[in-house]
Amino acid sequence: MHGRVKVRTTAEQEAIKKVERAKKVGQYKAAINLVIQKRKEKVYDDELLLVSEKMVLQNPDINSVWNIRREAFEHRQWSQEEYVGRLKAELTLTENCLRENPKSYSVWHHRCWVIDHLPEPDWKTELSLCAKCLNLDERNFHCWDYRQHLVKKAGISDAEEFEFSTTKIYNNFSNYSSWHYRSKILSKMFPDPSGELPIVADKHKEELDLVMNATFTDPNDSSAWFYQRWLLDYSKPQPNALWRVKITASRGIIIFHGETFLKPADILLTKDANEVETTWSSYNDEKFSKIWTTTFPEPLDLSCLAISIKYENEEYNLVKSDDIWFYKSSHSPINKHNKAQLKEQMENYKQLNEMEPNNKWAVLTGIFLMKSYDPVGYHEKILEDLRALIKIDSLRANYYSDMRSKCIMDYELHNLWKNESDTGINSTIDLSNRELTILYNEQYFSLFEEVNLGANQLGNSLHRLGALQECKKLSLSSNSLTSLKSFPTLSSLEVLSLRNNELTSLDEISDLIKRHKLIKIDLRDNPLWEDSVITAELAKNNPGIEFVTDCFS
Incomplete structure (x- = not known):
């Protein structure tokens, strides 16, 4: 038996671990009490900085300790040279902490603060750190956010960042963060003047070709599909213009396309060029609303020659029908897109759907393409594919059911308005x-x-x-x-x-x-x-x- 290493039993090991944990908890309590007490007394000395440094190295996610360190920097009376030196030391500290937890909110936030306070940051070193972090984990969105912060501060061109995102995407198509970053850069570099597309048409086509390559390479990865959704499902927000107005003897109702805030002077109702005093209120008592109503204190005499609404310096002339006056715009919720481009995309994804019949992304993309190309003509096919999606991706059945409901309502409203006479309202x-x-x-x-x-x-x-x-x-x-x-x-x-x-x-x-x-x-x-x-x-x-x-x- 002599010479053999004694192996501790499980119970002994647990007992030792318990003692070690208790010791660490005691040390932590003593350290946090010391730091908080010094903060309370506004004693921001070297002891506080040393103790708090040891704490964040052990646990980088203690946000309150990082806050106290920042307070210490704001209260200490260092020379400019020492101040800069200590800030650079903070960069080293945060880098060491990131090795422990590369996705720590607290650490990345503190590093941003340090960079903002350094007189002359080393942008090249910081960007190099980002590159290292993203090589280890391309989806580290904390690092992507930090890079955006650096790019803005350092004045790096959008073109350089565009090339960087392209490199990252070609390295790995399954990089959602890079696709998202790319969308932000492109929106700034190539905005579509018409507002119909997220970016100008020629660049839009290039991006569709790129993302098609990605989706055909790995049809089951979601990253490129979401980027493609941004390219295809983009729609210009409806202006807060009037959609319809209805005036009866007792009340008036105005419907806007989007959520609208109305002040008393924003709407002017006139009857035969004479102003009618009105107080408009939202139907749901919200500050912003799509529907605003008014009740006339006395019944309005509708036997007049003209009634109009003035809103944002534009006059809307109402039409009389029986015992009401109304206005209606020609708006339809059916979106308009580049038909030839959409048709080409539809043919390509039809091939992918044939190769991958149960690929939910291919089916879903086909639905969005049909909705954009001709939601009326493809209505039955859209509903058929949504029924298929409910079976293929049953975990998201409720999402597809709601999408189906929206398609049905858009279709019914489109047909109703299409057949509506010019002299009345359904x-x-x-x-x-x-x-x-x-x-x-x-x-x-x-x-x-x-x-x-x-x-x-x-x-x-x-x-x-x-x-x-x-x-x-x-x-x-x-x-x-x-x-x-x-x-x-x-x-x-x-x-x-x-x-x-x-x-x-x-x-x-x-x-x-x-x-x-x-x-x-x-x-x-x-x-x-x-x-x-x-x-x-x-x-x-x-x-x-x-x-x-x-x-x-």
């Missing part, structure tokens, strides 16, 4: 039995007086119904609704169908009725309606409402 829309899971672009539904959303799955979109301020007749039957807590107040609602849902709360129904001036409501085939006591109480408390009726017969 008042009804039927989107029943479409398996919709989300209400999308709800501002475009705000002038419909009759909306049928039956036989869908819109339980998570009830709050979006607030845009239906002109709706008098609404069906939400067969939507698997279990609660009405998020159901908004619709000022014009008179008839509501909630048939064949899972509603159980009398309080929710009573609250909904209290907030509306309903004439009819259909609650059949809900658990709540099976209770005779509840039905009797509802009928007793609401004698002016007709229950159990075929609202949408």
